[in-house]
Structures are given as structure tokens and as C-alpha cells.
Amino acid sequence: MPVTSVNELKPGQEVDQVFLIRSKQIRTARNGSRYFTADLCDATGNVPARMWDASEVLLEALAEANFVRVRGRVELYREQTQVILASIRPAPQEEIDLERFLPHSPYDPQERLQKLKDLAESITNPHLQALLRAFFDDDEFVGRLTRCPAAVAYHHATIGGLIEHTASTAELAELICQQYPQVNRDMLMTGVILHDIGKTRELAYEQAFTYTVHGELVGHVVSGVLMIEDRVREMPDFPPELLDELRHVILSHHGEYEFGSPKLPMTREALALHYLDNLDAKMEAVTRAVEDTSAGDESWTEQLRMLRRRFYRGSSPAEESTE
Amino acid sequence: MPVTSVNELKPGQEVDQVFLIRSKQIRTARNGSRYFTADLCDATGNVPARMWDASEVLLEALAEANFVRVRGRVELYREQTQVILASIRPAPQEEIDLERFLPHSPYDPQERLQKLKDLAESITNPHLQALLRAFFDDDEFVGRLTRCPAAVAYHHATIGGLIEHTASTAELAELICQQYPQVNRDMLMTGVILHDIGKTRELAYEQAFTYTVHGELVGHVVSGVLMIEDRVREMPDFPPELLDELRHVILSHHGEYEFGSPKLPMTREALALHYLDNLDAKMEAVTRAVEDTSAGDESWTEQLRMLRRRFYRGSSPAEESTE
Amino acid sequence: MPVTSVNELKPGQEVDQVFLIRSKQIRTARNGSRYFTADLCDATGNVPARMWDASEVLLEALAEANFVRVRGRVELYREQTQVILASIRPAPQEEIDLERFLPHSPYDPQERLQKLKDLAESITNPHLQALLRAFFDDDEFVGRLTRCPAAVAYHHATIGGLIEHTASTAELAELICQQYPQVNRDMLMTGVILHDIGKTRELAYEQAFTYTVHGELVGHVVSGVLMIEDRVREMPDFPPELLDELRHVILSHHGEYEFGSPKLPMTREALALHYLDNLDAKMEAVTRAVEDTSAGDESWTEQLRMLRRRFYRGSSPAEESTE
Amino acid sequence: MPVTSVNELKPGQEVDQVFLIRSKQIRTARNGSRYFTADLCDATGNVPARMWDASEVLLEALAEANFVRVRGRVELYREQTQVILASIRPAPQEEIDLERFLPHSPYDPQERLQKLKDLAESITNPHLQALLRAFFDDDEFVGRLTRCPAAVAYHHATIGGLIEHTASTAELAELICQQYPQVNRDMLMTGVILHDIGKTRELAYEQAFTYTVHGELVGHVVSGVLMIEDRVREMPDFPPELLDELRHVILSHHGEYEFGSPKLPMTREALALHYLDNLDAKMEAVTRAVEDTSAGDESWTEQLRMLRRRFYRGSSPAEESTE
């Protein structure tokens, strides 16, 4: 039986597969009988499940389990899909396909990678272009770049989130260079493409999204500069002034000391990168929250961790324009 | 004799016109004779002037004068243009054409106005479109909009600076809507066009750039909302929810309480306006400083008031790309 | 059977009425039997209730209920009043009189309103007096003014709290004008009376105390100015300078940017309003906490949300003075 | 010849007395002759002075002099009073009466002292009353209390400023106790009277207003507590709990850590004292600035050091009310 993702479960369907489980409880029905309830989850959503005539023994048996193998049938109850369980047990490690349980970027990482490569090819400064090629020719690096999230929780916290964010910021940079022709496009574009590469070493993302020890002790801002250092070492003609400007763009991209930048932006390109990075991160976080109607209420999102406030869902663009 | 602007004075030319005067001094030459020196200024730049055989009596006579009428001849001394004065006296009020002494935006305000009108016409929500038309149909308002600076000193501090900044931010908004299709373009564009209209009441800019009493007591953030209120009062069908969202976009566009916003951005459009406004203001301020080689030194600009730091001039984009 | 408020329940009394219910539990007695306990509440206090021989079935039946209809008898147990329940069931919507469950100001709103009207009549500036009369002649506004709380939680969070706070601050202003005769009494008194009127639009208070969407997006500081604007529009002779000073007093009354004032107090009247508003809000919040012996411990109140610290109850004034 | 204060100099009057001198300069007249100008000052104001046919020799002779003895005649020039000097020389130390050059409170210190004594007598707690009497019975302390300024520059920076501020705050406290009957009047009044007594040791005010070494190292907040300690030591029955509450009121009266309070107000009396102290200090500073038309411009005061902004002079109360 193939695996069905939660958001595609259909009433009447039989299931026999692994889910992430949350909110396990024994409850008492109006008729006095006791039943088990829980939420079954994967990266696409949650579905409630019930098992009749269950007791706290079941609860104890599942106490330590984060993943369960269930057999049962999808039904409709008060217009809501639920799963009526025939059996449930802790899933053995080898049956758990973590990939199904981590959120994924809605964009195709390979398409986004190609976008970045195209932009890199449009750079005219030969040193900066050679540096970017050195990164894109490194398959192991590219593998991590296309899979890593952009953050543990704040924004683009998805498999593929890093390249989604990097490519979107690069597209913004392309637009901005039209508006501000004085900006050194080569430096800005190189800065955008490399600004967060340190996250491929800062973050662990195989089982859950967390920080590595290297990430905590060094951080992606400096780690990215070290990764550039390793490439430039192989390029003896790379001009030292150009390297200092590039280091500066990376080191200052958080824009304020309190966000971990050891230097504040002091070139136009550094300043532009800071604002574009910020804009893209926040637009994604807010859009995700506004569109996630499972949290917050009808008018307001939940509190956003990155911005420490709730956002107003407002009226939809479509409705507005047709009044 | 027609008036010549400072940046067009040519050696050999006779001048008989009004200048702004700065740095008046009596100095002693190597041969012991005393002479008068000063800088003659208009909005295009400064030129040094000298008058031979002068004494402190002249200094006293000019003590209170900010504008002087001078007769003299442009000469070249050590490869630098200077004016040798035949006569100098305080300029009578009626000879002073203030226009020549205030800095002007490098953009044509009428062209920028047309840009904004075109964008306003592209808005599909009928209420927002009608509101913008009401503003653009008011000649007195348009007169102020096309002349007002965007700030006293921080950025776009020029005659025409406000419409330069508004139109540039609107162009950014147009680009951003391509990148983030979820943004309500009508609301964002209306917000951009109206976000700083309160400055037409906050700032005085006929003789110098300063704040009005209304500007100090009320401020352009709230004043802009009051100006919208005056228009909406004539539009009985304007939906109250739409008005609250528009008020919010204006009230929150400074992005932080400490910059005088009584509300923090809580819609995507408010957040986007805040970042685009900020980006445009800072890119203009930094670009102006980087290109103004009369201040700072070879590598660094002067300290920018808005960002409290110096910026690095860097290497020019052209040079970079041709190595 | 008439309704009895919680703080007037007497041992021996039969009750058959609706209560707000909290802390529902099934517990086991020493003899092994199981019983139901909960707290029954209204705006005057809480009383514990017990129902013998109950099971979790009852808990499930009441799971969603915030209001319950109970029948039972008041008894005394270990010197504490409690209700022994004969029956309990979710209360139907039509039986719930929300008024009984919202806290009320200890002051009579009509008396406080009259106080404000009297102070308004004592103002000598005809424009300011006319403005205040326009507000007090609007029955719908007065209805909201006399019912609205002054805040959701920080201070005067009661039905009638807004007018209690406004009148108390106006009385302080009256006293202060004796001490500082240079203060413009007309402007200060008008500012005090109008400073928080925006709260009648910012807050919803029919079922619980929360913010409206208008309140979140615009806020009472600016909303109050807009309400004044609507009145002044009908008063063509209102001097614009006077209006700017009044707007300033309202806009700056929070005293600091970080508390949502877009302008800092820059007139004596604005400064005085800020301090008096602050003093009255905090004295009420602290006095309420010091006198509420149901929270905190013998010597200390609970942590106050507005001041982020506990307050010391101290020794009573009476005891002090008779030693 | 008796001394005339600057604000009472009349045209035609001969003067032969000591002044504080500022802005000494040699200037050149239109006819080429050179003259000496300076400002002559005392605590009541400044008057310009001129001496004809003077040279830089005179400037050198007066280079180190802050006080000068002048002979001359008061004249009227362009409707402004000035002194035409016949002679000027550094004043010998023994001719300088510093009293004339320090600003004085507009209130009579003895009247203000009596007000405080009367309020002290109205206190009913015998310990607090005895403590205050001990202070008021100490002639040396009273001498300093009635002469000391309340601050070096921020507010009430005058001889007698401390008792002016203390008595005004005590009058506010009297009013506030009517409004908030729950406040312990004895504790609040005692706190008000004693809150700034440490300033009599913190400040030096014989020649100019500065800090003592004790003031810099210990500060008036703690110094005041030490002065209370010295009195209480003689009162063996003083209740320790009462002493801790009183210490707390003094220690916390600056209201925030950043203003040098080692404790934040945690009793109603401490909170009230903090707000009243703040209100009185700021109302005095703003009123003084608004009324001092010699600084700032027609509409705005100079920047206030204590509040870091300018204040608006506004329209006068009288004019307002008679429109």
C-alpha cells in the first residue's frame, strides 16, 4: 500500500503507514466508555485519529513514541476527516522515512539553483565570477546548498529554504540594480549568492532543524567568510581590496551589531544586501503566517517569532479589486 | 548681465551678481599687505574669492550679510578658479533669488509626477483610485508635492526631493509586486504614493529647509492621515475597513516606535512599504555622500547623519569589471 | 428566585442560577469515592463547589462550558463558604447575563460624567468649550464613554473604568492648576477630558475586554485625534493653531515613543497631561493590587503587568498612626 | 554709590561697581577706530558695554578676569540700554559679592521653610513626626536646606531652589492625598520632605553650582538615607519596619535604575513621590524655559538639558480665554 500524505487522505480510504503522533489522550465518551485520541501528522498537515475502547495501558505503551505505525480507515465526522484506528504501535526506526515529516520549500531547488548559476554567469568581474564557479562546481557544497533550510524557525524553515531565499534575494537584487545604477552589480550579486552559505555548516537538518556545534561557536556569518577564504586561497590573483569588500558585504549583512554582524554595512552594496535579505526573510515569514489559517484566528495570525507581533490577515486582493 | 551658476564660472569672465557668502576673513599676505577672502556659493557649489588691500572694516560691514552683490573677474590661480573682487556689499532683499541657493533634485518633478499618476491609474480598487485622483486633481497640493524636499537633512533634502523619493519608492513597489504576488498591489501602491504627503505640511522650504509649527506638533505621519481623512469625507462609500488598512500603512511606515510610528507594521503591505521607504531613503543618502568628493577623504565619506557612520567609496564599478 | 452575587452567598441559602465556572476536576475522597469540584465565579468573586459521587462523564459533559446553571445549597466547611451541588449543566446562551460577569468600576459612571461636564463648563475658551459640548451632546458617544474600560488589563480594566480614570485625572488637573498657575487650564482640561476617547473605538467590552481591528490598526491615540477632527469640521471658526496644540496634547500623552506616542510632549499642558495620566493609571493599578488579598502573599502583591514588579502591602495607615 | 542690579539700570545713571564679564572683544568701527565691547552680567541679566578707542592691550589686561570693576554711564542706543565705560579693571577678590551673581529662587526660603514645618506638624505618626522635628531643630541643617539649589543645571538651579522644590512637591502631595485616600499620608509627606536632603551634602553652591567629592562618590540618594540614619540612631523606639519603608521611599525616588535609584518604587507612597518629584522638577524647568525669552526663538525655547528637546511657547492663557 503506497503512503498517502495527510493532506490527501480521502474518506473511505484504508491506511497502513507511519505517522508522526501528537496530543495522545484517553477520553471518556458520553456513554461512559473510554477511547484514545491523537493527532497524526506529516509535513503536509494533521488529522485527528480515534481508537475505541482503549485504556491508559495504550497510552503507556505509546509514551515514548514520536512515530507510530497505524492501521485504520479514514472517515468523515461532522464534516471533518478523521482516522478510526484498528491498531497502533511504535514505529520501528527502519520504517520511518524522515523526509515525509520535514517541511519542504514550495520551490524546486534545482530550478532555483539554475537561476543562481545563470545570475552568476552574468557577472563581469572575472575574479568574482571565478569564485562563484568554484562554489557551483563543488557537488558536495551544491548538495547541501539545495537542501539546507534558511533558518531553524524564523523564516524559510524548510528543506530547500536556503536556496529559495537566496534565489529570491538575488532576483530582488537584479531588480534593484535597475533602480540604482550606481550600485556595483557584480559585488552585490556575488554578496547575495554567498551571504548565507555559512548556513550549510551552521545548521543540521537531517532529522530536525537545529544548530551544529560549529554553528553555535562560529556562526554562519563568519563561517561563510571562512568558506570564501578556502576558495580564494586557490586563486592567487584575487585582488586583496576586492576580497576585503566581499568579506565586508558578508560580515555586515545582518545590519546591526545586536543581530550578530561584527561590522555595520559601510558600502552601498553591503547596505543594499542587508535590506534585501531582511525584506525577503520577513515577507516570506509573514506570508506563510497569513496563509496558515490553522494558527491564530480569523483576522490575526499567531505571534511571529521573528517580528514579535501578530499580523492582520486583511481582505484578499481579489475581493478588493472587484467591489 | 545674466546670472552664471558657480559650477559654470569660466576664467576671464566678468561677474556682477548675488552670491551666498561663507567663511569671510581678513588675512595677511607674505608682503605684509592685508586682503579679504571668502567663499561664494550657490546650490551648484562654492568658489573662493579675494579682494586685495582690504581691512577689518570690510569684515564689519559684511558682518550680518548672508547674501552679497559682487563685481569682479574670474581668474585661475594654481589651477583653481577664483573670483578677484572689485566690489562687494550686502545684497538688498529684492535682489536675492532664493531659488538659486536651494539644492534641487536631479530629476524633473513633472516627469516624476506623471510617473506617479500613471501608477495611480493602474490601481484597480475603485475607492483607492478615486482617492488618489482627488489628490492629483488638487493643483495646490500638487504644487507643494512637486516642490517639497523629503527631509530637512537626512535624505533627498532638495527642492523636488519628496516627489523624487515617492516616485522611486513607487517604482520599487512595482518591482516588488512581481516578486511577491501575494502582496495587495493596490494597497501597497496607494500607501507608497501617500506615505509622505504629510511632509508638504510638516516642512517649510521657501528660504531654507525647516519644520513648521504644525510639523513639530503633529508630524507628517499623522498629518498625512488627516489629509486622507479630508478627502475620504467626500467619499461616502469608502469602506471603513479599507480606510483602517490604509491609515495603518501610513501610521506604521517608520517601522519602529522610536522613529515616531504609533503602530508597528501589521500587514504585508505596511511591512513592504516600510522596507522600501527605508531602502530608497538610505540608498539616496549614501549615494549622494559617496559621490560628493568635496567632503570626507579619498576612501571615506563624511559621517552620515542618518546612519551615524562613514561609508567606503570603494572602487568604481567600471574599473572593477574591466580588470 | 433572584440572583445572588458570589460575595453575598450565605450558608443555608438555596441557589438556582448561572455562574462562570473554572478549575473543573474529578477528585478522589479518602473513602475512595469520587467527587466533582470547581470554582463558581462572577465579577464579585469565586466560591468553591462540590458534587458528590461524580465521574469523568460529568467532566466531559461540561468540557466546553464556560457558564453553567447550578442548583444547590450554600454550606460552611472549615469556616469557608462552599456550594454543594444538586445539579449542574451548561447554561443556554439566553440565560447568560454577561453584565454579572464583567468587573465594574466602583464609581457611578453617571456621577463621574456629571463631574466631567461641570469641568467642561468651567472652560473659558469658547472653541474648546464648544468642542467638549459637541461630544457630551452626542448620546451614542456618551453611552460608550460611560461603559468602556480604560484598558484590557493594565489599569481600570472594568466596565466604567474609562470614565473613572478620565474624571480622576481631570480632578488631578484641577488641583495641579492651583499649583502651577502658568499652565493653560483650558487646554489642559480639554486635553484630559479627550485624551482617551479613542479607547471607545479601540476596545470591545461586551463579552470580554479585547481590541477591535480598528484599535489594533490605528490605536486610540490617533483615533482620538480623528474623533476630534470629525467635530471640528463642523466648527469653521476653530483656530488652526489651537487645533494643532490640542492634537499635540492628545498625540503625545503617552510621553515616550516606545509607548506609541508619535510625538513627545512639547508644551507644558502636554507634559502635565502625560504625568497626571500616568500617575492616575498607576495609582489605580497598584491600589487594586495591594487591596486584592486573593493574589500574591501576605506582604507582597502579585507581579503587576504594567510595572513588571510586585508591590509591598506595607502596614496600614491606621495602625501606623495609633502606635 | 549703591549697587544697581542689571535689570534696574536706567539711562543717564552713573555706575561704579563690579560685574561678571563675558564676550570680551576688540572691534573696528566704520570710521576705522577700534573699540572694546563686552557683556556685563549679574544674576538678573546682561547689559552690553562699550569703551571707545580701545586696543588689544586692554583685552590682554582683562584676559584672566571674570569679574571687573567698571566706571561709566548708562545710555540708550537703538532703544537698547548699554553702558559706556570710562574705566574697567579686574575686580579685586575682596570687592566681589558672589551673592549678586548667583541666581536666586523667586520664593522666600523662610516662608517655604515654614510651610514645610507646618506640614511636618500635621503628621500623626509620632516617630515620623519626631524625626522631622529633629531635622528642623538643627540650625546648621536648616541653613543649608534653605540655601542649597535643587540641581546644578537641570531644574531649580538657584539659591533656595531646593526648598522651593521640596515645598512645592509637598503641596502637590497634600493635594494628591485628597485624591487617593488609600495613600499613607504620613509616609508620603515624610518622604517628600526628606527625599532630597542629601543634596545639602552633594552640592557646593558658594561660588558656582557644582558637586562635592562626597556627592560624586556617594550621591544624594544614599546620602539622604545616611542623614536619616544619624537621626534615627538617637530614637531607640523607631520601628525597624517603618525605617525600612522610609529608606525605600528615599532610595527609589528617582524611579528607574538608570537615574541612579538602587531600588524601584514598590510601595504606593514611593510611587507617588517619584511621580510628584518628577512632575514638579519638569514643570519648573519647562516654565522657566518658556518664560526665558532671551534664549530660543519666538515660538520655541532652547533645547532643555533635562528633557532633550525644545518646548513650544504656544499662545498665552490670557489671550486664549478672551478671544
Place this chain on the structure above:
Amino acid sequence: MPVTSVNELKPGQEVDQVFLIRSKQIRTARNGSRYFTADLCDATGNVPARMWDASEVLLEALAEANFVRVRGRVELYREQTQVILASIRPAPQEEIDLERFLPHSPYDPQERLQKLKDLAESITNPHLQALLRAFFDDDEFVGRLTRCPAAVAYHHATIGGLIEHTASTAELAELICQQYPQVNRDMLMTGVILHDIGKTRELAYEQAFTYTVHGELVGHVVSGVLMIEDRVREMPDFPPELLDELRHVILSHHGEYEFGSPKLPMTREALALHYLDNLDAKMEAVTRAVEDTSAGDESWTEQLRMLRRRFYRGSSPAEESTE
């Protein structure tokens, strides 16, 4: 039967003694039977306990109990020590020896006291030496000094923690005086020994570590100065300047206003004390956290309250040096 501390319980041993109890629960075994579990604690650690065939009746009986008397037997289960209970009941007050349940400093307080006395004797200034002797000759003070914790939770939160911290800081001061011979060793050493004596009045530590009312209202910084005041009063020749410097060292030792110092360090000795105090407090807190492997995970400690971040356990010094 003598009392055994938790960290010395051995499998096979019978226990009949009092423990602090946490995490009381009734759980259901795989076979459906129900059992009681809890953690038994003293200052040396925690041990899990189980009692078979228990019901919620037991839970109710122990609901209010923090200390229990248990009888049972220590067993080994899955390589972990646990106690199988034969009986458990709330411990009567008289059986509770609080000393066993409060954490103790690993240092011998008497040895640390002797260290401080030796250092005090090495001081050459006779006034400072006499002052220290007066403290050390006061048995009641010494009793509190050797028992008091240094803080409720942040650092050295143990019985004896205050003298551990004071002596360690004094040893640092001794070392620092070698490095900076310009430092006044007498003043620094006296300041170190006395800087936290106010904690003996600020903290209560008989049953748990909390603040006294005196501690909350006055605080140890000022309280320490008051304690010195009481001694100096008996020493009529104590130079007032020396006293002000000593008061300053105590008052400023927190280094920043926001940490409750009413004065910032303005002498070398005050600055040195601040840094050494800070260094010793933080090294102890971090070392304790790094070595407490019961909290946090393999690589990281729990979040430290005092420093608001986790610390990295790193690799051990021993392993490092032998590679």
C-alpha cells in the same frame, strides 16, 4: 537507622527516613495494575521511587506534602538505582532536618573565614584594619556570614556560598594587586571583604533561599553601607574621605545602574572590585552548569539564568593535553 544521603544509597539497603518529594504520579503498568512513582530528593541528588498497587487515594493523601517519611528498599532496575516503597506518609514538621535539603558550598566555611581574617590582618591602613576586625569580632555577624548564600539562584546559591564567593574574590584581588601595583591594596581588599555583607540581611536561607522584606526594600548594596556606618560610628577618628571612598566602592560594585548600583565605579579600586566580583560570580555559575551533567545535553548546559545563554561543555582539559 542513620540517614543516608541520596548520592550514597546502595542497592540492597533498607531506608526509613525523610526525603523531599517531587513529581508524584499514579501510572498504569503494562499488566493494567496501577502504581505510584515520585522522585525522592535531598541536596545531593534525586532517586526515583515506586510503590506497587497504589491508587489516586495515595496521591490525594500526599497532595500537600513536600517532605515525606518513607520506608523501603533500594533496588537496581535497568542499571539505575530506585527505591521500592513499603510505606510513605507526610513527614511531621519535627522530623524534617532542613539542613539536609539545602545545597551546601563545597568549601569549608571556617577555612574560608580564616582566609579572610588573614587577608584582613595584612591590611596596613589602621582604620580599615580596625573596621574589619570589628566585623570579625562580632560572632552573630560571623555566624550569618559563614552560612548565607551569595544569591537566591544566579551564583553560589548554597549554604556557605557567600563566604566562598567573598574569599575567592579576595584571592583574586590579592593576585591582581601584583599585576597592578598602583591599586590601593588596602582599599581594594577592604572593599572585597565587605562588598556583599548586606546579603546577610537581604537573604533568608533557613528553609529556602528568598529575599527578606528589608532586602527587597533596601537591597544589599545600600544595606552593606548601613552596616559599615554602624561600625564607623564607634570609630571617631575614621577619616571622612576614607569613608566616602569605601562607601563608593560598595555602592558601585554592580558596575552599571541597571544592576542596582546608584553610582558607577569612579576609582581604580571600585572598578577592579566590580570586575573581580563579576568574574568570580560568572566563573562559578558557568563551572557549576558545565559540571552538572543532569541538566542540558551532552554538549550544552541548560540556559543559565544569569547569562541568558547555554554554555558549551567542550572537551575536558585532561583529554586535550594528552593527545
Place this chain on the structure above:
Amino acid sequence: MPVTSVNELKPGQEVDQVFLIRSKQIRTARNGSRYFTADLCDATGNVPARMWDASEVLLEALAEANFVRVRGRVELYREQTQVILASIRPAPQEEIDLERFLPHSPYDPQERLQKLKDLAESITNPHLQALLRAFFDDDEFVGRLTRCPAAVAYHHATIGGLIEHTASTAELAELICQQYPQVNRDMLMTGVILHDIGKTRELAYEQAFTYTVHGELVGHVVSGVLMIEDRVREMPDFPPELLDELRHVILSHHGEYEFGSPKLPMTREALALHYLDNLDAKMEAVTRAVEDTSAGDESWTEQLRMLRRRFYRGSSPAEESTE
């Protein structure tokens, strides 16, 4: 004629050498004659100079000169040494020996270097020891390390200041390891020795103390890590975990984000380095200010730039102890 330093000029001595010149002025003597005055400076101090019968022509001639060649004679006037000039002219570039005009550390850089080398040899971890040896074997690096200042102005702003500060901090670290044996001495000592090496690239110190472009754009914190990177690249066995810990110690040594550390200290060694670095920098800055009696007044130093306050000179240790 050999050069004499300012602090060794003796009355009667003839001088013919270069000085730095400040405060050039023409003044008028009592007899009406005019003379030239200025201060002649080198790194050891300042001496006033006068030239009789001078005019503003001389001032003009010296207008651009920072260094002058003077001939003249040292005399005593009112007990103060001064130089009476026979001639003065701008010094040609080739006569200026900048070394004489930059302040120097009071310590011998070679002795301090040897101290660091000895400490480096005491490290037991072979990787860390090898890394330090690689630095000390690089003559060019050692040349810069022994000459570079530790800062432009805040502390140790002298030629040799960096190695003075580094060695003093290393000595503190040695002492601290005795007090806290849990600290990894190898890591702390390596961190201390390398923490500021980036300053050899951040600062320029040949003519005056300023920042390089590399220093502004990258900063010494990250630059130091890059210098370590260059060495470690040659050491293939260097353990990556050890390198991350070392990087962390360097990156976090400023202790707070706002001081430019991209990471906060999260190991004991990083925390200890931060405190010791801070202590040594501040003790040097304060000691220098307290001992520099040419600035400030008798009791107080000038305002210290690094600590934003004045320091009290206090009474000398010697006097204290002999009372």
C-alpha cells in the same frame, strides 16, 4: 647638536631641532609690541615658546606646518621652562623623525615578547603550541606585534601598546588558572596570546594611530581568525573541534554584540578571556588618566572616552598606609 626630548630641556640650553607645533598665535604685549607664541611638543610633553616682534606674516608662513625646525634658547620664566625662538620655519619632510612624536609603551617590547614566548612554551596541547610557534617564528609578524598600539585612543594607545596589553593579560590568565583549576589553561592562554593579533592589520601606526581600510571593513576580531586560518592550513592534523573552540574564543572576546563580537562567550575560556581583556584595558586607561595630572583637575581626571566618566584621583596608597 643632538636632539633633546621636551621633558629634558634645561634652562640655558641652546636648541636647534624639529618639534611638533600646536596653538600658534600672535599676541600683544603690555607695551604694545606683538609676539608669537606656540607650544612645542614631542611624545614626552609640551613646552611653550615665544618669538619677539613677530606679526601675522609669520602665522601665515606657518599656517600649514605641523612640524617646525626651531633655533632658540631655553629660559626660565615665572618658574616655568620656555623656549625663546631665534628662528622658526616649517620642517622639511626629511628632517622629521616621526618616532620622536608618537607615544611609546613604558615596557620593553622585547622583554614582553619573551614573556609571551615563555608562556607559549608552557602549553601542553601540541597543536596549540605548534600554532603559537608558527606565529612567533614569523619575523614580519613579530615585528608588527611588538610595535603596534592596542587601540587608536581608548587604551594602550602607544607604540608597543599591543604587546604590553597582550602580555599583561597573559599574566592575569596565568594567575586566574591558579584560582579556577577547571579552566582549560592551554585554550585560555592560546586565546589570550592571539586575541588581538588582528590589530596588526587593523591599525596603521607609522605617522599617527588610525584604521586601515582592511581594519574598517573586516575588523580585528575576524581578521585575527583569518590569520589563524592561514597558519592552521599548514597543520593538517589540527583537530577541527579544537579549531572551532579557538575561533570561538577569539570571535567572542568583546563579550557583547554591541562591541562587535559576532558571538557571545559560550565556553569558560571565552568568558574568562573576555573579563581579563576588559579588566586589563580599563585598568591601563584609568591608571594612565589618574596619573596624567596635566588633564582634569586636582581631584578628578578628564572624562575617559572608553568609560564615559571621570575618575577620582583619591589619596595615594603610600599616604594612606602611614597615617
